[in-house]
Amino acid sequence: MIRTEEMLLNVGPQHPSTHGVFRLVIKIDGEIITEAKPVIGYLHRGTEKLAENLQYTQIIPYTDRMDYVSAMTTNYVFCHAVETLAGIEVPERAEYIRVISMELSRIASHLVWFGTFLLDLGAVSPFLFAFREREMILNFLNELTGARLTFNYMRVGGVKWDVPEGWLEKVKDFIPYMREQLSGYHNLAIGNEIVQSRLKGIGKYTPKEAISYSLSGANLRCTGIHSDVRKIKPYSIYEHFNFKEAIRNEGDCWSRLECRIEEISESLNIIEQAIEQFPKTGEILGKVPKIIKAPPGETYVSIESPRGEISCYIASDGKKEPYRVKFRRPSFHNLQILPKLLIGQNISNLIVILGAIDIILGEVDG
Amino acid sequence: MSGIAKGFQYTLNQLTKEKVTYDYPRKPIPLPDRFRGIQKFHPEKCIVCNQCMSICPTGCINLTGKKHPDPTKRGKIIDTYDLNFETCILCDLCTEVCPTGAITMTNNFELAEYSRDGLLKNLQWLDENDENIREESIL
Amino acid sequence: MADEKNIGELKKEAAAKAKAAALAKLNREKEQKDKNTVQKSSTSGPVVKINANVRKSQEIKTKIDDVENKKDFAKEKATTTVKANPTVQQTKGSAKEYKDEEKEKAIALAKEKVAAAAKAKGTSSSVAGITNEISDKKIEVSSVNQPLLDLIKKEVGNNLGSNIIEELYINKLSKDIPTLIVNKNNFYKLAKVLKENKNLDFDYFNHLHGTDFQTHMEVYIQIRSYKNGYDLALKTKLNREYPEVDSLTSLWEGASWPESEAFDLLGIKFNGNPDLHRIFLGESWVGHPLRKDYQPYEEEVVSE
DSSP states (O other): OOOOOEEEEEEOSSOGGGSSSOEEEEEEETTEEEEEEEEOOTTOOOHHHHHTTSOHHHHHHHHHTTSTTSHHHHHHHHHHHHHHHHTOOOOHHHHHHHHHHHHHHHHHHHHHHHHHHHHHHTOOHHHHHHHHHHHHHHHHHHHHHSOSSOOOOEETTEESSOOOTTHHHHHHHHHHHHHHHHHHHIIIIITOHHHHHHHTTSSOOOHHHHHHTTOOTHHHHTTTOOOOHHHHSOOTTGGGSOOOOOOOSSOSHHHHHHHHHHHHHHHHHHHHHHHHHOOSSOOSBOSOOSSOOOOSEEEEEEEEETTEEEEEEEEEOSSSSOSEEEEEOHHHHHGGGHHHHHTTOBGGGHHHHHHHHOOOHHHHHO | OHHHHHHHHHHHHHTTSOOOSOOTTTSOOOOOTTOOOSEEEOTTTOOOOOHHHHHOTTOOEEEEEEEOSSTTSOSEEEEEEEEETTTOOOOSHHHHHOSSOOEEEBSOOOOOOSSGGGGEEOHHHHHHOOSSBOOOOOO | OTTOOOHHHHHHHHHHHHHHHHHHHHHHHHHHHHHSOOOOOOSHHHHHHHHHHHHHHHHHHHHHHHHHTTTTHHHHHHHHHHHHSTHHHHHHHHHHHTSSSOHHHHHHHHHHHHHHHHHHHHHOOOSTTHHHHHHHHHHHOOOTTHHHHHHHHHHHHHHHOGGGEEEEEEEGGGTSEEEEEEOGGGHHHHHHHHHHOTTTOOOEEEEEEEEEOSSOEEEEEEEEETTTTEEEEEEEEEOSSSOEEEOOTTTOGGGHHHHHHHHHHHOOEEETOTTOOOTTTOTTOOSOTTSTTOOOSSOOOOOO
16 A cells, blocks of 8 residues: 655746635645645725726726626626616617627637636647637727727716727628638537546536536536526616526536636627617717716616626615625636535646636625 | 647637737837827816806816906906826816817827826927827717 | 715715605505505516616706706705615615515505506606606616525524524615624534525525625625526624624535635634635735725835
């Protein structure tokens, strides 16, 4: 019998596959993980504290920096919360622009995840291809908003810019191209036996565990629970579109990959329909006073971000600054299950399990 | 093993495709008109309304005005205008609130300096930053 | 900071005002009830209609706010505070009125009330008190989530007695979410019932956060039942100096980190959480930044 000794190993905070500054202290017995403790907070910037001294419009740029891979959804959840609280109507055209930009953002986010996740597995070329397509989306968003990542595009009551001339046509042309690329990805990596054998059955949990750990997004839907906020509590104009909720039943890393890939194609469907229904004329900003004051009270709204259910709580005392702002950040909640998943696993599966959760550290730390 | 063969086929097919990478430092990167780069300041348009200073979420703008030198005219003109690019996040809110368009974005984005003090830009520097100015405005 | 009125006070004010309004309303309704025959209508019909009405009145409200923003700020404030928790008193009032009656009867009455309200709305035509009129309407309008609220009341009443819930209302500003306020000593007990009751089955822990309201601390949680499609907000008030409450980690494992977050940033202690630690700032940090009176230990770095 070979005697093994327990060893303490620090993964991160500057480990490339943690996708940010995330530290994981693990104890390993041979190659088997016996204990895992995530350490977070390296990127805590105190957005909630900063927001207490800022006007509603001024908070929007800060929300960009929470989930910096799909800033559009974080932008939206904050604006949506203020609109709900103050009872501001958003013009339909603005809602269409918002949905198109959010779904583009979602695709870009899933592409980053897809590329980096396979990079973690050791497959280098899918990363390059995924980023090629993402670059096209970022160029669209750059053209629309003037920035590639930190958009600061949504405003309370609408959006900042109208769509530029010819932009919708370009996005429309992108849809069939992206569909073709998705089947290309399938040939390249998703259909590959090595990738599949590396992911199937790894990091498995039951629906009950998923619910108990407050998972959301693809992490919850991979266990067969219908939890897409766009479907169960429709917001914005998502009721106008016909799309499927990506559901799998296995609950392992492979099903999470499948869920996200399906979400990309569903997002393409939504964009296609949105461009078809796009109102030709109309306002892009509702009737909003120059200095927004929300009535005293509190509100809590949820939307579906690429990583799961993102929500915003605002308590207002009637001033132009909010009294308290709080975000439910899906990555933060999703990461909680990690120690449980890691115990008993081989160390080579650590990065796979961590990658499949899809965390963004800016969001974990707030 | 067919998966690996398919993968190789996909990769080989890409060889004939057009290059997608940028030749950036040698060739300037193409940017859309709306791109939010370093601000350009027009001192002659400024009416010292202080709106950009108060909307700035990071408080990186500092400005002072002085009385109009022509006694027949009312109002103020700009005296100093300092923008601290250590904290500026190029969020574009200052250009959004400006009633006269005295501050606009440009497509220039290269800001590297050897010292942090170099990132504090004054009125003259911002005035001279007059290339690739954004044409579209939401006024 | 000195003149800042905190939300707690505002709420109290609002509650008092709305209570008076609701009582007046109830009396009026009683009179009307005698006159009107019972109007039979499907549940969905009037609710949808009423919702449209809420929308409309909100629209009007914002318009008025725009115009009168500066003119009579005080008045606006008063009306909006009433708007903030309009159904509290409705439910409270109805609880008093129909305490011994059957539940079905109560629902029928509620329906009737809505019908009467709709009628009253149509007839009233005073232009002068338009803002008051709108706020009156707000109190009457029933919500789509009213049946859920009644169900929760019934189930909690059966399990823990009806006195356990301090306040129970529908938060119109938060997409009509039923909200419960409970004493901190009963917080865990109530959460356990909400989770384990077969008819409610709130198995998903959505969110937890704390807020410093200067007079007290508040812990706000939101839970969901994916099986039934219910959402519920639960709040409890804590002493500001020694904020302590029972941890919910034994019910929902997912509550652990959010509790640590509230502990770190506000200093709320969750008794029974095995892994309560300063999750973001580290154990050596002094003070709790999200408290309103927080003084930074170190001055921030300023480059001038």
